[in-house]
Amino acid sequence: MSAKPTTIKEIAKILNISPSSVSRGLHDHPSIGAVTREKIKQLAQSLNYQPNNAAILFQKGKTYTIGVILPELSEHFFSTAISAIEDEALKKNYTVIFAQSHDDYEQEVKLVEKMKNQRVDGLLVSISKDTSKFDHFERLNSFNIPVVFFDRIPPFKNVHYVACSIENATVKAVNYLLKKGHRTIGMINGPTTLFASEERKEGYMQAITFNRLKFDPSLIVNCDLTEKGTIEAANQFINHKRKPTAIVTFNDYVALFLIKYLKKANVVNEFDVVSFANLPFISYLDHTPIASIEQYPYLQGQKAANILLDLINSPNPESQAYYNTLVESDLVINSEKL
Incomplete structure (x- = not known):
């Protein structure tokens, strides 16, 4: 020993x-x-x-550690964002602690408490799909622990956040399908608890009404982002009285579940699919979305990390104006951006 x-x-x-x-x-x-x-x-x-560096840093009132809570580390979007966060933290001599909520609200609450007990200097968060209450983050204010949300963010402005311009991205996606001649377009959206789901809905409605088409709320189906939920949504469209000829999905994973099921049902060629995230694996599929929204996860992670580090090192973080940062998206078609 x-x-x-x-x-x-x-x-x-x-x-x-x-x-x-x-x-x-x-x-x-x-x-x-x-x-x-x-x-x-x-x-x-x-x-x-x-x-004893821990004791020395504690005396200084800092641990030079930031926490990151994400839904799933295995998702390419979040692993790319993590690379950016680590790169930016390393430049400022900060250590990063990562944790996964697995898209579970109760797990997220526990992780926030653990991060507080680890005395992190600040926290980066992409919220779970079930998160509709935010008091566990608000409690961090009394401990002077700033929080910056990214990608999946709360539905209000009085927080620091970095996110993709989802509403504008959805307008681009629907307009692209309309230009291709589609007039009945379905959407497999995410849970209603996610602000990003509302943004997608707003973008869809904006594009439809701007093009003088009647908005049909039954063509937007919310799901829990699982394969089972995606299949249930797909069946609604297959059996819909106004069967859509194109479907916009919440992300590439939902698109993958959808295409897999449509192939099994022998109707995959009856639908054009557009998705969000533009993940690399999509290009290796036999049947791929005809377009995908690039959300720039590295840039989101980079901006979020820099905002958090600025807040940590600000002499008066409580008086700091809220950072509400939007990253513009691109619609990617056959590796070409529109």
Whole structure:
């Protein structure tokens, strides 16, 4: 078994001086004579003394650690965002702690509490699909822990956030399908608890009404983003009295579930599909969405990390105006952006 780390108290006891004198000597404080400083340093070196960085940082009121809570680390969107967050944190000598909510609200609440207990200096969050209450984040205000949301954000402005312009992106997607001649367009949307679902709905309605078409609310079906939920939504469209000829999906994973099911039902060629995220694996499918919205996860992660670091290092973070940052999207068709 390895020996316990040497402490300042042990060095002080050997030299018969106070622990505070040892600490000042190790940091070349002028109140400690040169001879004593040299004795302290030589003994510390011989005993392989390593400073307790956690204790030092705690005294400074910082841990130089930021927390990140995401729905799923395995999703390409979030893994790309993580790369950006780590890159930006490393530039400022911060350590990053990651955790997954697995799209579960109760898990998210527990993780926020754990991050607080870990004394993170700030928190980056993409909320779960079930999150409709936000008091667990609001409680962090009393601990001076700033929070920046990204991608999946709360439905109000008095928070710091970075997100893609989802409403505009949906307008682009629906307009593209209309230009291709589609007049009955369905949408498999996400849970109603997600602000991004409302944004997609608003974008859909805006494009439909602008093009002087009648909005049919039955052509928007909400699902829980699972394969089972996607299949249930697909069946509604297959059996719809106004069977759509094109479907906009909440993301590429829902598009994958949808296309898989449509192939099984032998109707895959009856629908054009447009999705969100523009994930790399889509290009390897036999049947792919004809277009996908690029949401730039690296840029979102980069901007969110920099905003959080600015808030952490701001002398008066409580008086800081809210950062509401939108990243413009692109509609990608056969690797060409529109």
